[in-house]
Amino acid sequence: MSYRIGSGIDFHQFAEGRDLWIGGVKIPHHQGALGHSDADVLLHSICDALLGALSLGDIGVHFPNNDPRYKDIDSKILLKETVELITEKGYVVVNIDSTLCLQEPKIKKFVPAMQETIAGILGIANGDVSIKATTTEEMGAIGRQEGLMAMATVLLQKK
Template sequence: MNFRIGYGYDVHQLAEGEEFWLGGIKLDYHKGGVGHSDADVLIHVICDALLGAANLRDIGFHFSDQDAQYKGIDSKILLERTVALLREKGYEIGNLDVTVGLQKPKINPLIPEMKTVLAKVMKISEEDLSLKATTTEKLGFVGREEGVDAHAVVLIYKVEHQGDLDQ
């Protein structure tokens, strides 16, 4: 079986009056992500890790922030398209491990809902998606509540068809 690992990292500035989308759900908070799309850093980092694992470049290559069609787009659509690109190349998702760095608001109570939403979009089991949150103990741009960051590691594998095994 052909296994591949991908890694993603993303950052979005937080600003007053912006909507805060994270993990496919809207958070009730006075600050939100700044970006061309809905600025969902958690989904963006998953897209980057998946694309990287399949050697398909990155999210900016496929969904440019210079392209008006992606202005304000729901990042769940970007994730759905990313997974479709992966499957077109014959890959399936093994598992994902994602960490969000955010001082406030506390998102641990929202993680089960995020997992449900994201697993449905990717058409995978929630058991294959690990979401975690951490603060930076008030250090750096995350600690000063100026931004949010996220890291993701993914494992994908090439689907072997029965005909491939017979040759």
Template sequence: MYRIGIGYDVHRLEEGYRLVIGGVEIPYPKGLKGHSDADVLVHAICDAILGALSLGDIGEHFPDSDDRFRGISSLILLKEVNRIVNENGYRVVNVDSTVVAQRPKLSPYKEEMRKNISEVLGISINSVSVKATTTEGLGFEGREEGISAQAVALLKKL
């Protein structure tokens, strides 16, 4: 039996924050504002995986009202989501994702992002796709007000 889930996340870009995407800290004058490290890519993947099993979303499992998650690496949250998946008798087969950002250019970091995600999920790097695109200057991403990410995850019953 297979299950598919989709995830979407957005965070605002602001000065004074680190820019972490896919577990990679990217040098940039602005970072993503959030309770954790605000890693939009990993958050979208977490939501896709949780959604595949109808287990809610990242905010339900790791609420921003809980100080235990303040500043936490989203890769730690992904590891916990993967544990929940395994406890429910499933495993992640593959993940496909897209980050939408006008800047910075993410191409130099995509392989490291794939590696981080695949290692946490315990799957082959060839089972993790990370794509990046701009919006040609349109919308909040194009105005560099924020960054969004979308993900799809396929899970298989063990």
């Protein structure tokens, strides 16, 4: 059996007047993430991990931030299209391990909905999607609540 591992990371600034989407779920917060798309850091890091596992470049190669087709696009669509690329190469997702890094808002109660959303798109069980969160103990830009970050690691298996 052939396995491939990929990792991804994404950062976005917070901005007024934007919705906050994390893991395909709208999170109530006074600020949202700034980006060309809906700026969902978790889904973007997962896309990069999937693409990286098969040496297919990164999210910017496939969904450039200067392409008007992707302006304010729902990142669940980007994840679906990324999964199609993985499937075309003959691979399936085994599991995902991810970490969100943000001071606020607290996301623990939203994790089950994020797992369900991501697992549904990837065609895996909710329990195969790990989502953890941490703060920076108020250090740096994330600690000052200027933005947020997500990291993801994926395991793929050849069908």
